[in-house]
Amino acid sequence: MTRIRIGGRPVARLAAGLLAASVVAVLAGCAGSSAGSAVGDSSGDTSPSVGATPTAPALEGSITVFAAASLKQTFTDLAEQFEAENPGTTVELNFAGSSDLVTQITEGAPADVFASADEKNMAKLTDAALIDPAAPVDFATNVLEIAVPPTNPAGITSFADLAAPGVKLVVCAPQVPCGSATVAVEQASGVTLTPVSEESSVTDVLGKVTSGEADAGLVYVTDVAAAGDAVKGIEFPESSGAVNTYPIAVVKDSKTADVAQAFVDYVTGSVGQGVLADAGFGAP
Numbered sequence: 001m002t003r004i005r006i007g008g009r010p011v012a013r014l015a016a017g018l019l020a021a022s023v024v025a026v027l028a029g030c031a032g033s034s035a036g037s038a039v040g041d042s043s044g045d046t047s048p049s050v051g052a053t054p055t056a057p058a059l060e061g062s063i064t065v066f067a068a069a070s071l072k073q074t075f076t077d078l079a080e081q082f083e084a085e086n087p088g089t090t091v092e093l094n095f096a097g098s099s100d101l102v103t104q105i106t107e108g109a110p111a112d113v114f115a116s117a118d119e120k121n122m123a124k125l126t127d128a129a130l131i132d133p134a135a136p137v138d139f140a141t142n143v144l145e146i147a148v149p150p151t152n153p154a155g156i157t158s159f160a161d162l163a164a165p166g167v168k169l170v171v172c173a174p175q176v177p178c179g180s181a182t183v184a185v186e187q188a189s190g191v192t193l194t195p196v197s198e199e200s201s202v203t204d205v206l207g208k209v210t211s212g213e214a215d216a217g218l219v220y221v222t223d224v225a226a227a228g229d230a231v232k233g234i235e236f237p238e239s240s241g242a243v244n245t246y247p248i249a250v251v252k253d254s255k256t257a258d259v260a261q262a263f264v265d266y267v268t269g270s271v272g273q274g275v276l277a278d279a280g281f282g283a284p
Contacts, residue, residue, distance in 0.1 A: 060088035061256035063263060064110055066101045067093060068117035068177065068246070069201040070142065070220050074279045075115070075267075081275075082266050089259050097176040097201035105130060105251065112254040113263055115246065117142070117202075118177035122247045129252070136247040139268045141282035143243055144181050145221040146234040147209045154215035159236040162216055163191050170205050170214040173198040177244050178205070182218050184242035191238075206231070220244075222280040245284060 067075045072095045079091035094101070094111070098121040105111050106128055114131065116122040119138075125131040148156050154167045162169050171193065172179030179198065186193055196214070199205045206223050208214040210230045224233035248267055250260040266272050273283070 058088050059086045059259050059262055061259045062090040062092065063112035063254070063256050063260050064092045064094060065113040065115065065263065066105060066109075066111040067095055067113075067115040068098045068101070069095050069203040070117055070178070070222055071095070071115055071246075072203065073226050074222075074275050074281070077275055078267060078272055079263075081271065082263055086259075086262070089262075091263065095201075095203075097172070099173075099175040099177075100200055110253075111251045112256060112260040113248065114251055115139075115248040115267070116177070117246055118180060118244050119247055120180065121177065122249065125249075125251075131249045131251055135249040137249065137264065137268050138245050138247050138284035139272065140246040140276050140284055141243050142220045142222055142246065143239045143282070144178065144185065144218050144236075145224050145239065146236060147206060147217045147219050147224050147227070147231040148215065148234060149209060149212060150229065150232050152232055156216050156234060158234075159185065159189060159238050160191050162218075163193055168213070168215040169193060169195045170197045170199060170208040170217040171195045172202055172205055172218070173200055176200060176202070178202040178218065178220060181242035181244055185238050188241040189238045225280045243282070246281075 065075065065079070075093060075095075079093055083089055083091055094104075096104070098116045098118060101114065101116070102121050102124050105114060105125060114122070114125060122131070122136050126133045126136065146156060146159070146162065148154070154161070154164070156162065156167070161167070171182045174180060174183055176199075182193070197208065199208070202219050202223055205217040206219050206227060209217040210227065221233070221235070224231060248264050250257055250264060254260045277283070
């Protein structure tokens with residue numbers, strides 16, 4: 001507030017009166033101006049002026065994302081980028097075969113987001129009322145590829161070669177999305193496989209190949225790409241008959257649903273789709 005001070009020698013009464021009247025008028029004008037500067041009416045409304053753009057509150061909180069094993073590299077990258085763009089958030093990641101993740105969630109494991117490597121396992125959680133049926137959003141697709149050691153000791157060149165006698169083949173268990181896709185390809189092609197091992201996740205299959213325990217393994221094209229020189233990839237046309245679609249959704253009991261939904265939006269948005277495409281995933 002501005003303070004006005006009047007001082008000096010005594011003046012004539014008329015002059016003094018005029019001066020006093022002037023001061024009163026000035027003070028009255030200031031008071032009126034001050035009252036008029038408040039936004040709103042006599043009710044005391046001080047809401048922002050029309051046309052002001054409200055600022056969205058910053059995201060805060062921690063979420064746990066349960067994601068299919070084949071998403072390990074891409075979701076690790078996306079979680080780091082999401083945290084960098086939203087400093088008040090923390091993203092914890094839990095990777096495993098989609099069927100194992102479903103079991104964990106149904107048994108009460110704290111999850112905020114579930115990303116499955118197929119629609120079948122997502123449906124198990126919507127059927128159990130743990131995820132809203134309208135919530136899942138498809139965000140990627142993937143197909144199988146044969147992974148062999150760099151020297152390809154069994155001389156694999158086609159899907160049919162995997163059924164040759166003596167070939168040590170490793171696949172995913174049927175309840176796992178990559179295993180379900182393997183069964184679909186077998187049925188469509190008429191080729192019957194006799195694997196020496198069925199694993200609970202696609203990363204376990206890849207591990208058997210890179211360690212030399214298997215002559216070949218059926219994994220996703222994205223896993224072959226991520227493995228680099230550790231394996232050699234062999235594409236086969238029959239894989240087009242078993243395309244896996246990946247859905248993602250917020251789990252109903254999430255305590256930080258706003259952060260969880262923001263992460264889902266991030267994965268399905270331009271940044272997430274770019275990272276997934278670079279890794280070899282197909283569009284949903």
